[in-house]
Amino acid sequence: MLNNDQMQLIEDKYGKLIHKISNWISGDNMISSHDDNVQDLWLAVMEAVRGYSKKENQVFEEFWGSKGFDKYLKTCLWNLKNNKGAKITKKYPVTKNNHSLHINPQFLLLEDPSSSAVEYTIFFEQFTELLDSDSQELIQEVVRDPNYIKPSGKINVSLLARKLNKTWEETSEVLTKIGDNLKNEL
Numbered sequence: 001m002l003n004n005d006q007m008q009l010i011e012d013k014y015g016k017l018i019h020k021i022s023n024w025i026s027g028d029n030m031i032s033s034h035d036d037n038v039q040d041l042w043l044a045v046m047e048a049v050r051g052y053s054k055k056e057n058q059v060f061e062e063f064w065g066s067k068g069f070d071k072y073l074k075t076c077l078w079n080l081k082n083n084k085g086a087k088i089t090k091k092y093p094v095t096k097n098n099h100s101l102h103i104n105p106q107f108l109l110l111e112d113p114s115s116s117a118v119e120y121t122i123f124f125e126q127f128t129e130l131l132d133s134d135s136q137e138l139i140q141e142v143v144r145d146p147n148y149i150k151p152s153g154k155i156n157v158s159l160l161a162r163k164l165n166k167t168w169e170e171t172s173e174v175l176t177k178i179g180d181n182l183k184n185e186l
Contacts (some may be wrong), residue, residue, distance in 0.1 A: 018042065021080075022034050044077055044080045045073065045077070138171070138174050139178065
């Protein structure tokens, strides 16, 4: 465990680096704010001190300022940055252009002038010649209840077939036909 003097030594020597790495981790406050990153990096510092102490069988005062500890600590910080950054990058397409309600509570007060209802008529007017009645019925059902869409983005054909009183094969055939007609994979 680090005492206040040891924490101050680390802050004086590595504080700017910690904040710099924190800024490089994300840049996306929706996923990870600067303060969250700094906190995670300080946890990594404490783990690095504990790990180095155990590895070298030395107390803080014995290894503080050594070249070996300096390299070890910086490696731990950069490894955390890379690991956390990789996880954030995977989530970025989902969170892009979102805003944190914790940081921006005013978004709760904004009114949305657009209707939340889906305009089927506009959609079907554009694609009337491409969609038969079975296709239109299937699309309306999926839009009405998004639970038919699996986390993978594919349609749960079995569940949808039961709702439409069709066989799995018939439903799959309609989905394939929609995909072919709209040049899109469902």
